Amino acid sequence: MPVEETSAERGPWSLALRRFLRNRLAVFFLGVFVLIVLFVLAAPLWAEHVAETGPNETHTVEQLTVDGEKRDVVTVEGKPIGPQWFGAGGKFFLGADSRLGRDEMVRLMYGGRTSLLIGISAALISTLLAVVLGLLAGFFGGRVDTVIARVLDTIWSLPVFLIGLAVGIALAVGGLKLGPLELSGGSLWIPIGIISIFTVPYIARPIRGQVLALSRKEFVEAAVAQGAGPLRLMFGEILPNLASTIIVFFTLMIANAMLFEAGLSFLGAAVQPPNSSWGTMINVGVELLRIQPLLAILPGAMIMLTVLSLNIIGDGLRDALDPRGKQKMDAALQFEAQGAEPGTVLP
Amino acid sequence: MTRFVVRRLVGMVAVLFAVSVIVFVVFMVLPKQNPAQSLAGKNATPLLVENIEEEWGFNESLPHQYLTMMEKVFTGGLVQYEPRIPVDDEIVKRIPATFSLTIGAAAIWLFFGLLLGYLSAVRAGGWLDRILTGVSIAGISIPVFLLAPVLIYVFANQLEIFPNGQYVPFSEDPWEWANHLILPWVTLAALSIGFYSRVLRTNMLDAMDEDYVRTARAKGLSERHVMTRHVLRNSLIPVVTLFGLDFGATIAGTAIITEAIYDLDGVGFYAALAVEKFELPQIMGVTLYGAFFVVLMNTLVDVFYAYLDPRVRLGEAASE
Numbered sequence: 001m002p003v004e005e006t007s008a009e010r011g012p013w014s015l016a017l018r019r020f021l022r023n024r025l026a027v028f029f030l031g032v033f034v035l036i037v038l039f040v041l042a043a044p045l046w047a048e049h050v051a052e053t054g055p056n057e058t059h060t061v062e063q064l065t066v067d068g069e070k071r072d073v074v075t076v077e078g079k080p081i082g083p084q085w086f087g088a089g090g091k092f093f094l095g096a097d098s099r100l101g102r103d104e105m106v107r108l109m110y111g112g113r114t115s116l117l118i119g120i121s122a123a124l125i126s127t128l129l130a131v132v133l134g135l136l137a138g139f140f141g142g143r144v145d146t147v148i149a150r151v152l153d154t155i156w157s158l159p160v161f162l163i164g165l166a167v168g169i170a171l172a173v174g175g176l177k178l179g180p181l182e183l184s185g186g187s188l189w190i191p192i193g194i195i196s197i198f199t200v201p202y203i204a205r206p207i208r209g210q211v212l213a214l215s216r217k218e219f220v221e222a223a224v225a226q227g228a229g230p231l232r233l234m235f236g237e238i239l240p241n242l243a244s245t246i247i248v249f250f251t252l253m254i255a256n257a258m259l260f261e262a263g264l265s266f267l268g269a270a271v272q273p274p275n276s277s278w279g280t281m282i283n284v285g286v287e288l289l290r291i292q293p294l295l296a297i298l299p300g301a302m303i304m305l306t307v308l309s310l311n312i313i314g315d316g317l318r319d320a321l322d323p324r325g326k327q328k329m330d331a332a333l334q335f336e337a338q339g340a341e342p343g344t345v346l347p
Numbered sequence: 348m349t350r351f352v353v354r355r356l357v358g359m360v361a362v363l364f365a366v367s368v369i370v371f372v373v374f375m376v377l378p379k380q381n382p383a384q385s386l387a388g389k390n391a392t393p394l395l396v397e398n399i400e401e402e403w404g405f406n407e408s409l410p411h412q413y414l415t416m417m418e419k420v421f422t423g424g425l426v427q428y429e430p431r432i433p434v435d436d437e438i439v440k441r442i443p444a445t446f447s448l449t450i451g452a453a454a455i456w457l458f459f460g461l462l463l464g465y466l467s468a469v470r471a472g473g474w475l476d477r478i479l480t481g482v483s484i485a486g487i488s489i490p491v492f493l494l495a496p497v498l499i500y501v502f503a504n505q506l507e508i509f510p511n512g513q514y515v516p517f518s519e520d521p522w523e524w525a526n527h528l529i530l531p532w533v534t535l536a537a538l539s540i541g542f543y544s545r546v547l548r549t550n551m552l553d554a555m556d557e558d559y560v561r562t563a564r565a566k567g568l569s570e571r572h573v574m575t576r577h578v579l580r581n582s583l584i585p586v587v588t589l590f591g592l593d594f595g596a597t598i599a600g601t602a603i604i605t606e607a608i609y610d611l612d613g614v615g616f617y618a619a620l621a622v623e624k625f626e627l628p629q630i631m632g633v634t635l636y637g638a639f640f641v642v643l644m645n646t647l648v649d650v651f652y653a654y655l656d657p658r659v660r661l662g663e664a665a666s667e
Binding site: 169 | 504618630642
C-alpha cells in the first residue's frame with residue numbers, strides 16, 4: 001500500500017480523495033450525477049435556441065413541419081405528438097406532454113431543475129438543523145438533551161409521508177402566514193420546508209450520538225483546560241470531527257429528499273401546476289401510458305438515476321472518508337433503523 | 348412488563364397528540380386563506396362558508412377550535428361538503444381494498460425476501476449469490492412511480508397478461524380479485540424484497556461466525572439443520588422488528604402512490620383524489636385516522652416484540 005507510506009506528508013482530505021478516486025463505481029456515478037446537473041442547467045439554452053418554447057407554453061393548435069410534412073402537435077382527439085428527435089430541428093425532441101402540447105424535453109429539463117433544487121435545499125436545511133440540534137443535545141445533555149431527543153423521537157414515529165401530504169395540500173390551498181412570513185400556495189418553500197423538517201431526525205440522531213462520544217474525548221478535555229467556552233467547544237473542537245459524517249449524510253439526504261418530493265408532487269401536494277418537477281410529470285404521463293409510455297417512464301428513470309448516483313456517491317464518500325468507521329456507521333444506522341437506540345428518553 | 352407497556356402507551360398518546368396538533372395548526376392556523384373557505388371547497392357559496400365557520404367555531408379561541416375538531420374526528424362529524432357525505436363512511440368502505448393490497452404485498456415480500464436472503468447467505472460468494480444481490484439492489488433502487496408505469500405498460504397494455512389495476516372485491520370473484528391485484532402487489536413488494544433479502548443475508552453471515560453454530564456443527568447436526576434451526580432462527584429477530592415498522596410505513600406511504608397509479612379504490616386512492624380536487628375535510632380524515640392506525644399498530648408490534656424477546660424490555664430497564 002504505497003498510499004499509507006505517504007500519509008505523514010498528505011492531509012486526511014487528500015488521502016480521502018485518493019481513496020474515493022480508486023473506487024471506480026463511485027467515480028462513474030459521480031460522472032453521471034455531474035451530467036444530470038449539466039443537463040438541467042442547460043434548460044434555458046435548449047429552450048431558447050433549440051426548442052424555441054418555454055416549459056409552460058402550450059401549443060394546442062399548432063403544426064410542426066417534420067421532413068417537409070405538416071403534423072399536428074396535438075391531434076383533434078387530444079393525442080400529443082410523439083418524440084421527433086431532430087426531425088423538426090430539435091423542437092418537440094421528446095414529443096408533447098399532454099393535450100396542452102407543451103414541449104416534453106423542455107419540461108424534463110426545467111422539471112429536473114425544480115426536483116434538484118428542492119432536493120438540495122431541503123437536504124441543506126435539514127442537515128443544518130440536525131447538526132445544531134445534535135450538537136446542543138449531545139453537548140449539553142441533561143434537560144436540553146431530553147427535550148430535543150423527545151421532539152426528534154416524536155417526528156421519527158410519525159407517518160411522515162402521510163402527514164407531509166396533508167401539510168402540503170393544506171398549505172397549497174390556503175397559502176401560509178406566519179408572522180412576517182407569507183407564502184402563496186404554489187411556493188417551492190412549502191415542499192422544501194416540509195421535507196427538511198420531517199427528515200431532521202434521520203441525521204440529528206446519529207450526530208447526537210457521535211457528539212456524545214466525542215465530548216468525552218481527551219482533546220475536548222484539553223480545550224476545557226485551556227478555558228474554552230461551550231461555543232468554541234461545540235463549533236471549534238467537536239464540529240470539525242463531524243465533517244465526514246455530515247458530508248456523507250448530506251449526500252444521502254439529497255436522494256431521500258428527492259424521493260420524498262417526487263412522491264408528494266406525483267400526488268399533487270408539492271410542486272403545483274403549471275410548473276413541472278419530475279414527480280408532477282409522471283402524474284401527467286400516467287394518464288397517457290397506453291399511447292405515449294415514455295411520458296411517464298422518462299421522468300421516473302431520471303429520478304431513479306439521480307437517486308441511485310447520489311446513494312452510490314454517498315457510500316463511496318463514506319468508505320473514503322472513514323475507512324475503518326464503515327462498520328461502525330453501518331451498525332449505528334441499522335440500530336437507528338430499528339428504533340432501538342439504548343438510552344433514548346422516549347418510552 | 349407492565350412498566351414497559353405503560354411507557355409505550357404514554358409514548359403513543361404523545362405521538363397521537365402531536366399528529367392532531369400538527370394537522371390542526373396546518374389546516375386552521377397557518378393558512379392565509381380563511382380555513383372555512385378552504386374546507387368548503389372551490390365552488391362554495393358564501394352561505395356554506397358562513398355555516399362552516401359557525402360549525403367549526405372559527406370565531407372562538409384556538410383551544411376551543413382544536414377541541415371542536417377533535418370532537419368531529421371522534422364522532423364521525425367530518426364531512427365532505429357539497430354534496431354532504433360523511434368522510435368516515437367513505438374511508439371504512441375502502442379499507443378492504445387497502446388491506447387486500449398491503450397484506451397481500453407484505454406476504455409476498457416476506458416470503459420472497461426471506462427465501463432470496465436465505466439462498467444468498469447459504470451460497471455466499473457463489474454465482475447464485477451474485478445474481479440475487481444484483482436482483483435485490485435493482486429492487487431497492489426502482490421507485491414505485493417508475494416500476495408501476497413500466498409494469499402496466501409491459502404486462503397490461505402490451506402483453507395483456509394482467510388487467511390494468513382496478514379493484515374487484517374478494518366476495519364478488521376471488522379469482523379476479525387476485526388477478527387485478529398481482530401487478531400492484533409486485534410493485535409494492537419489490538423494494539422490500541430487495542431490502543429484506545439483504546438484511547437477512549447480512550444477519551445470517553454474522554450468525555454463522557457465532558460459537559453456538561460451531562457447537563451445533565460439532566454435535567454432528569446436518570448442515571441444513573444448522574442453517575434452518577440455528578442460523579436462520581436467530582437472524583429473523585431484526586427482520587421481525589423491521590417488518591412491524593415497515594408495514595405501517597407502507598400503508599401510509601407507497602401504498603397511497605400504488606393505489607393512485609393502479610386506480611385501486613382504497614383509502615389511498617380516496618386521499619389521492621381528494622388531493623387532486625383540493626378537498627380538505629377528506630384529507631384531514633384520511634391523515635388523522637391513517638396516522639392513528641399506524642401509530643397504534645407500531646405500538647402493538649413493540650409490545651408484542653418485547654413479550655417475545657425479554658432482552659428488549661430488560662435492556663430498556665437497565666438503561667434507565
